[in-house]
Amino acid sequence: MKEQQLVDQLRRNGYKITPQRQEILKALMESSRLPQSAEEIHNRVVEKYSNVSLDTIYRNLNVLEGLEIVSRLSLKDGKSRYELNPGGSHQHHLICLRCGAAEAIDYCPLKALRERGIAEEKKFEIREHSFEIFGYCSLCRERSDEIGKLPDKCS
Amino acid sequence: MKEQQLVDQLRRNGYKITPQRQEILKALMESSRLPQSAEEIHNRVVEKYSNVSLDTIYRNLNVLEGLEIVSRLSLKDGKSRYELNPGGSHQHHLICLRCGAAEAIDYCPLKALRERGIAEEKKFEIREHSFEIFGYCSLCRERSDEIGKLPDKCS
């Protein structure tokens, strides 16, 4: 997913390309390993345009979510995190309970569910789903001696 | 998981057994179908003890989470939901976006994930997972003419 494609998609839907918006996209593209919170994205964007407000970040993330350009993850810490959708689809993750790192996995349970016809049987119309796995990542498992302190990032 | 076991576990850890606390446990036990939000649990407890405050619910849920008696789920709607930790099995649900009804399904994606060895490959230690499906239930689909109004319950 390149920047130009995203820009085009925005334009096609009547949205304008502001420097703020471009910078938000860049921030999202640079941080593929760990979904970013609105505040983290803001910190990044502010480095370039020091007067961008946090509301702008939220507003843009909502626009991008509506266009299915990003998806919003809810971890257990109360704040949402956002990541670019790969090729239009969505992802599920292994989320570390200690450091918060999220690693995308190449598996979606919906296919198996559809094969079983569970939704049809219950006459349920599927719209969205959530599937996230929580536990400890390899880096945190290695460092299990320091457990108790929560580092900001694993990497 | 019976009430007495939970009560004992609390007592063992120096916590007292207050009527509020017992009622919260009951509410959680009665609602095994769908993880409840703090507010829903509060509504339930208030039916019996009308002066219980929402803070008490939160405080107790945090205590129970600390003892690993309940776990906190973060769905996509910004609020946390709580459920008793299952003594073995657990459930996933079809959750109606319109009326909120939740129907348990007989499928857990973790098995398929384990078969694929994804966690081993990434050296990830799985502790918990969430899987919920959102959409429209059969009753709400029948009544799709009134869409726009959100009734409190389907049934």
Next chain:
DNA sequence: CTACTTGCAAATAATTTGCATGCGA
């Protein structure tokens, strides 16, 4: 020009905390 956008400030919503009083063991 004229929507869409932004920054600011104020508004919400969920959850937490301080404090004095209450109550289980």
Next chain:
DNA sequence: TCGCATGCAAATTATTTGCAAGTAG
């Protein structure tokens, strides 16, 4: 009795919204 618990109100945190001014197309 003693320390955990509770209710109330106020504080925090994440996120949204109203409004007037700015700007991309």
